[in-house]
Amino acid sequence: MESGTRSRTRRAILGAAAEVLARDRAATLADIARAAQVGRSTLHRYFPDRDVLVEAAVADAYLVIQQSIQDAAVDEGPPLAALRRLVTAMVDAGDRLLFLYGDSSVLEGYEAGDEPDSVAQMMADLIKRGQAEGVFDPDLAVQWIQDTLWALVYTGCDSAGRGVLPRHGVATAVIRMLENGIRVQSRGDVESK
Amino acid sequence: MESGTRSRTRRAILGAAAEVLARDRAATLADIARAAQVGRSTLHRYFPDRDVLVEAAVADAYLVIQQSIQDAAVDEGPPLAALRRLVTAMVDAGDRLLFLYGDSSVLEGYEAGDEPDSVAQMMADLIKRGQAEGVFDPDLAVQWIQDTLWALVYTGCDSAGRGVLPRHGVATAVIRMLENGIRVQSRGDVESK
DNA sequence: TTGGTTTGGGACATTGATGTCTCATTTGAG
DNA sequence: CTCAAATGAGACATCAATGTCCCAAACCAA
Structure with a gap:
């Protein structure tokens, strides 16, 4: 299972990724983290590397x-x-x-x-x-x-x-x-x- | 004026840039140089940096x-x-x-x-x-x-x-x-x- | 052939993004 | 309130792309 908190930040990151990457596909992970109002370390905590994040965002x-x-x-x-x-x-x-x-x-x-x-x-x-x-x-x-x-x-x-x-x-x-x-x-x- | 040789390689680079960048806009300068059948240093000789190259390719x-x-x-x-x-x-x-x-x-x-x-x-x-x-x-x-x-x-x-x-x-x-x-x-x- | 031009490849320093880690702080459920 | 979970900030090593420089080789025109 997943804590409500975790689930919420997870979705925030995925949403921000889609939004930011739509405007600039060369956007930095720092950009995405900022848009999700989340620390860059938190982002890495949920998505080990860029590929995983993009893949998850696409699937979402x-x-x-x-x-x-x-x-x-x-x-x-x-x-x-x-x-x-x-x-x-x-x-x-x-x-x-x-x-x-x-x-x-x-x-x-x-x-x-x-x-x-x-x-x-x-x-x-x-x-x-x-x-x-x-x-x-x-x-x-x-x-x-x-x-x-x-x-x-x-x-x-x-x-x-x-x-x-x-x-x-x-x-x-x-x-x-x-x-x-x-x-x-x-x-x-x-x-x- | 511009030597015939210079003009020719210049066009080769611009063409390769358009072709390669169309397929992958994150392509490396090395990629473009390779596609133009030109050394990476030659490419830099004609176009000091990436921005200049892209700008020239766009204009072309x-x-x-x-x-x-x-x-x-x-x-x-x-x-x-x-x-x-x-x-x-x-x-x-x-x-x-x-x-x-x-x-x-x-x-x-x-x-x-x-x-x-x-x-x-x-x-x-x-x-x-x-x-x-x-x-x-x-x-x-x-x-x-x-x-x-x-x-x-x-x-x-x-x-x-x-x-x-x-x-x-x-x-x-x-x-x-x-x-x-x-x-x-x-x-x-x-x-x- | 000769001499200037153009080139390719490699060495090099630089830069920015990335991924890992730690630690202090905040948050939230019970 | 209390404690575990979750977070943010930053230090750090790494890596790939970039841009600069140099030199030997290839090229081309005279």
């Missing part, structure tokens, strides 16, 4: 995102609505996401897993389902759509952090771009408000 | 991209066609682009410039023109469209590097996504082949 961030996406019940309802829920869920996990996908080398081996609950698997299933039901363009490779989705959400979160987009408008902007591109919305085929 | 990559985009004559013809030329130009400069935009902190101050020929300026002008002519969605912020464009091109180049997209299909995929999103292409409003 991944779990948060995975949980968030699972709650979106992406396998239910019409694909378009599911996609919107998915994007919203991803945006909500924005901080962790910026960290997780800011450095592609940080993932290594996480997307390899084939467990049915893996983030990539859930996304791929949704995309395929949408294509099968004739809602998504079947000419586009599933992997490409998936990459695009990640990229747009990532960009959206990043833009919000820089003030380009209002925090609450990120999901909407991403969804809109995904569904219509930059074309003018000629007919009322978007949403009914 | 930026120039290449800028030139490539200028050749696309983005301010001429219908916006949609211009956009397609722009994307193609950006994709062609893919290698440099992955480096330049792989680490957002590397740009710092380059997008600040207001020279009419700056990459950002040309892109913004095109987007505004497209909106004014009723081809691009005027509800989307110019900056957001611009960020999206970069993100998609970046993702496309990256995907090509990982084999997800065929090298020659990158521009097409990006353009298609930009213009239509992932929706099925209901009517013949895309292109005439």
Whole structure:
């Protein structure tokens, strides 16, 4: 078991790591400790070395995102609505996401897993389902759509952090771009408000 | 003036820097020197320290991209066609682009410039023109469209590097996504082949 | 060939991050 | 309150990257 205190500082460190590393992946352990409002020695006490810390932070961030996406019940309802829920869920996990996908080398081996609950698997299933039901363009490779989705959400979160987009408008902007591109919305085929 | 030999090794180093740093932004100067097939001391002879090297590599990559985009004559013809030329130009400069935009902190101050020929300026002008002519969605912020464009091109180049997209299909995929999103292409409003 | 230029490799000092350790102090549960 | 758990600060050795310097060898133009 783990003492409540220990568990709390542990989470504080993991959160700070994700946040700081998202902004500067070359950040020092001292930086992370400071952000977590924790002594550098305490950090080392929980995570022997940098690799262990990063690995734990990745696993943690991944779990948060995975949980968030699972709650979106992406396998239910019409694909378009599911996609919107998915994007919203991803945006909500924005901080962790910026960290997780800011450095592609940080993932290594996480997307390899084939467990049915893996983030990539859930996304791929949704995309395929949408294509099968004739809602998504079947000419586009599933992997490409998936990459695009990640990229747009990532960009959206990043833009919000820089003030380009209002925090609450990120999901909407991403969804809109995904569904219509930059074309003018000629007919009322978007949403009914 | 500069000796032909010097000019040649200088370019070799800059090219290697862009290539290596694109893959691993924490790469060592020794790594870069090796990739450039040059002694580490030679590298230091041309670029006193890391900052100078990175700055020079950024400037070089930026120039290449800028030139490539200028050749696309983005301010001429219908916006949609211009956009397609722009994307193609950006994709062609893919290698440099992955480096330049792989680490957002590397740009710092380059997008600040207001020279009419700056990459950002040309892109913004095109987007505004497209909106004014009723081809691009005027509800989307110019900056957001611009960020999206970069993100998609970046993702496309990256995907090509990982084999997800065929090298020659990158521009097409990006353009298609930009213009239509992932929706099925209901009517013949895309292109005439 | 000759002489200046350019290069590669190695020795070297420096610097900053890292990881280990100790000890005094604070915290929190009982 | 009391004691064990947890912490923060700092001293310390280590290590890798960096930047400087030097010299012998390769190179290139005249």
